[in-house]
Amino acid sequence: MQVTFYKYQGTGNDFIIIDNRQLDFPKNDTKLIARLCDRRFGIGADGLMLLEQHESYDFRMIYYNADGSTSTMCGNGGRCLVAFAKKLGLVISEAHFEASDGYHYAKINGDTIALQMIDVTEIKMNDTYQFVYTGSPHHVELVTNLNDYDVKMCGAKIRYSDLYGASGSNVNFVEQENENTFKVRTYERGVEDETLSCGTGVTAVAIAMHQLRKTLSTSIDLLVPGGKLQVRFSKEGQHYKNIFLIGPAEFVFEGNIKL
Numbered sequence: 001m002q003v004t005f006y007k008y009q010g011t012g013n014d015f016i017i018i019d020n021r022q023l024d025f026p027k028n029d030t031k032l033i034a035r036l037c038d039r040r041f042g043i044g045a046d047g048l049m050l051l052e053q054h055e056s057y058d059f060r061m062i063y064y065n066a067d068g069s070t071s072t073m074c075g076n077g078g079r080c081l082v083a084f085a086k087k088l089g090l091v092i093s094e095a096h097f098e099a100s101d102g103y104h105y106a107k108i109n110g111d112t113i114a115l116q117m118i119d120v121t122e123i124k125m126n127d128t129y130q131f132v133y134t135g136s137p138h139h140v141e142l143v144t145n146l147n148d149y150d151v152k153m154c155g156a157k158i159r160y161s162d163l164y165g166a167s168g169s170n171v172n173f174v175e176q177e178n179e180n181t182f183k184v185r186t187y188e189r190g191v192e193d194e195t196l197s198c199g200t201g202v203t204a205v206a207i208a209m210h211q212l213r214k215t216l217s218t219s220i221d222l223l224v225p226g227g228k229l230q231v232r233f234s235k236e237g238q239h240y241k242n243i244f245l246i247g248p249a250e251f252v253f254e255g256n257i258k259l
């Protein structure tokens with residue numbers, strides 16, 4: 001079977017996208033997905049997404065990590081899938097879709113996609129770290145000297161620690177740059193390495209930093225190794241709502257593979 005794939009990236013978090021509206025992609029073939037994402041033996045990506053038909057919304061998002069595991073929500077992936085849906089002509093300036101964590105709305109402005117994330121109602125605050133679920137689980141930790149930090153080694157230690165059990169967590173290391181700007185480097189579960197950006201990760205960081213009162217701003221800039229993202233939200237009581245992850249989502253190339 002010949003399949004056309006599309007490569008997209010959002011601040012360097014890169015994805016293989018396949019139009020699976022005909023439902024012919026072998027969705028349970030973990031080894032195939034891992035091989036397609038492999039940077040030496042395959043196309044290379046942090047994750048693979050399928051765009052499928054949805055009964056009430058514009059489309060459905062199915063996300064796999066680079067190791068082939070089915071995953072929870074991917075913020076940068078969601079933004080890239082919206083850009084792909086626009087390329088397919090499924091949406092024009094707005095999108096409504098369903099992902100593993102439920103309904104999402106997105107606004108399209110050229111290559112900039114603003115994706116609404118799920119509301120956050122619980123933040124676990126600890127002396128040295130916070131835990132925020134933004135559609136995916138995220139450990140957030142302030143560090144000094146982020147540029148020289150061993151994200152892969154320290155991230156893996158936390159991801160596999162007793163703190164998060166068998167399912168683990170993504171791990172974000174953060175350093176404050178100014179009043180409303182934070183630098184972030186993320187160890188991603190399922191890639192098992194640092195990625196250049198993580199959308200659900202920077203969303204967790206923005207909320208954790210606001211909750212910690214490191215910033216009073218509700219529009220926060222996040223500098224990641226792959227570029228710049230913005231997270232905006234409103235706070236109602238103890239709940240964070242109307243959370244938007246904003247940044248570029250770009251088509252890179254397309255090709256055909258024989259499965």
Ligand SMILES: N[C@@H](CCC[C@H](N)C(=O)O)C(=O)O
Pocket residue numbers: 013065071072073074075076077136137170188189190191197198199200201
């Ligand atoms: N890169 C993603 C997060 C993808 C999911 C994550 N690896 C997990 O398994 O939790 C993002 O942009 O949010």
